[in-house]
Amino acid sequence: MKRVVITGMGAITPIGKDLKSYWGNLLAGQSGAGPITRFDSSAFKTRFACEIKDYDPLDYFDRKEARKLDRFSQYGMIATAEAIADASLDFEQLNRDRVGVIMASGIGGFETFQQEVVGYTQQEFQPRFNPFFITKIIANGLSGMISIKYGLRGINYCPVTACASSTQSIIQAFNYIRLGKADVILAGGSEAPITEASIGGFTAMKAMSTRNDDPATASRPFDVHRDGFVVGEGAGALVVESLESAQNRGARIYAEIVGGGENSDAYHITATHPEGLGAYLAMKSALEEAGIEAAQIDYLNAHATSTGPGDLSEIQAIQGLFGDHIQRLQVNASKSMTGHLLGGTGAIEAIATSMSVQEGQIPPTINTREVDPVIDTSLNLSLNTSTQKDITYALSNSFGFGGHCAALILKKFV
Structure with missing residues (x-):
């Protein structure tokens, strides 16, 4: 069995839009929760979430590309680009047939799905859907688009196991590489669930906190007065690589995956x-x-x-x-x-x-x-x-x- 290591990472989160700021704010104990700004939540039992702050897709994509990507795919592409740069990956120097992508999502393009279905019901004549509707909502679309963007022809798929999805993507990358079926895999996951449908659905299940008077302290794991989770959004990507490949490149290694x-x-x-x-x-x-x-x-x-x-x-x-x-x-x-x-x-x-x-x-x-x-x-x-x-x-x-x-x-x- 081959040894497997992590050589690059990227993140866009409610407490930091890149790896450095995310890690720094974690150590500082910063809460990412606040009132929902994405839509009018005044009629909802839960009116707060952990949104990514000051996000503009045009900071990362041209206008044409941004229109083709659901928010969850945008986040995933951003995190992946950072991870690739962080690992100093040069795909020209690698066998692209042995570089894969396993990027997960629990829901996929929830925002696009809601927008298009609501838009359809509001049209009186010749109802239309966006030509990118299907490719924007499918959960595996992110993994496919990363593969296409970088010309990576190795294993490519999307685990969909709810909140276990992206951990399973990393475990599967570990398994493929240690069995010698790939040299490098971009693994991780992305989600953009801060929509009316998502907030409404989770609230109906009584799964979410309703501490609207103090959102910053609403997520309180292990506390006797905890009353539900706080939904967040964002993405994380890791470059998972065989030790042999990493050493051949002279790559920096964050940690080894062992189980x-x-x-x-x-x-x-x-x-x-x-x-x-x-x-x-x-x-x-x-x-x-x-x-x-x-x-x-x-x-x-x-x-x-x-x-x-x-x-x-x-x-x-x-x-x-x-x-x-x-x-x-x-x-x-x-x-x-x-x-x-x-x-x-x-x-x-x-x-x-x-x-x-x-x-x-x-x-x-x-x-x-x-x-x-x-x-x-x-x-x-x-x-x-x-x-x-x-x-x-x-x-x-x-x-x-x-x-x-x-x-x-x-x-x-x-």
């Missing part, structure tokens, strides 16, 4: 298993693949969306798997700052985990004022301030509607 676990709760379409069975199995599978014990994990980036049963089921899985080691395990919840990017969340959290491994700094969990008493008091949840810690192994969790569970293990590269 990935993918399991199912097999319980409920939206609710997590009460005891976190799928999460437990995914983490256990990742540990077995990495060939390490739970006690060797130094840091865990939790899925922790700030929902009542969801946070507790993950904590139960962690406590069950790590046992007494939880006293030495550092856990954090970056969604307290970014909100929940759905299909894009695993990618930006894998990026944060990679940075933590490389720099020995763990971002805080913000807004958690009173830890749920069900949680073991010896578990360090990285509350309020960033933490310095030498990290050899780190684990990042992602779970999605449908019972999809994914866990990714990164190792300090030596």
Whole structure:
């Protein structure tokens, strides 16, 4: 089996429109939540979200290209371009037949779908749809467009597993490369779900926070008074590469990927298993693949969306798997700052985990004022301030509607 490393990263998030600002604001504990500006939300129970600030597609695309891309594809293309530059990839020097793209999305072109369907119902004569309607809404469109833009002829597809999607994209890139089926894969995910239909749908499920009087503190993972997640938007992209390819290029290496676990709760379409069975199995599978014990994990980036049963089921899985080691395990919840990017969340959290491994700094969990008493008091949840810690192994969790569970293990590269 080949060793697999991360050599480039790119991000566009509610707390930073590039890798440097995203990481800096994570460490600073900055909240990305605020009142929705994308549309009039005054009639909604939830009137806030984690939007990307001051975004203009014409800062990144010409007018003609921007019209062909849904917002989720724009975000994904932006993050991918940054990751490619960050890795100093020169595709002219690589075998493009062995360079792939696995870019995920949980929903795809939600904004375009809503605009076109609403527009259709408002037309009285000769109803029309945009000729780019289909190519803008399909979730795999982003992966295909990246492949076309850079002429990459390797593996190309889009995992769609709700909020586990982009973590699974990274795990699958890891698998293809270590089996020798590719040299380099651009992996990650993107989502742009801040629309009337999305906010209305999640609110109807009673899944979202309604803390409209104080959006900045609404995402409060592990807090006894948490009342739901805060939706976010954005994208993350990683250059996943064989160690051999990276060394041949003289590339900088952020971290090594050593394990990935993918399991199912097999319980409920939206609710997590009460005891976190799928999460437990995914983490256990990742540990077995990495060939390490739970006690060797130094840091865990939790899925922790700030929902009542969801946070507790993950904590139960962690406590069950790590046992007494939880006293030495550092856990954090970056969604307290970014909100929940759905299909894009695993990618930006894998990026944060990679940075933590490389720099020995763990971002805080913000807004958690009173830890749920069900949680073991010896578990360090990285509350309020960033933490310095030498990290050899780190684990990042992602779970999605449908019972999809994914866990990714990164190792300090030596």
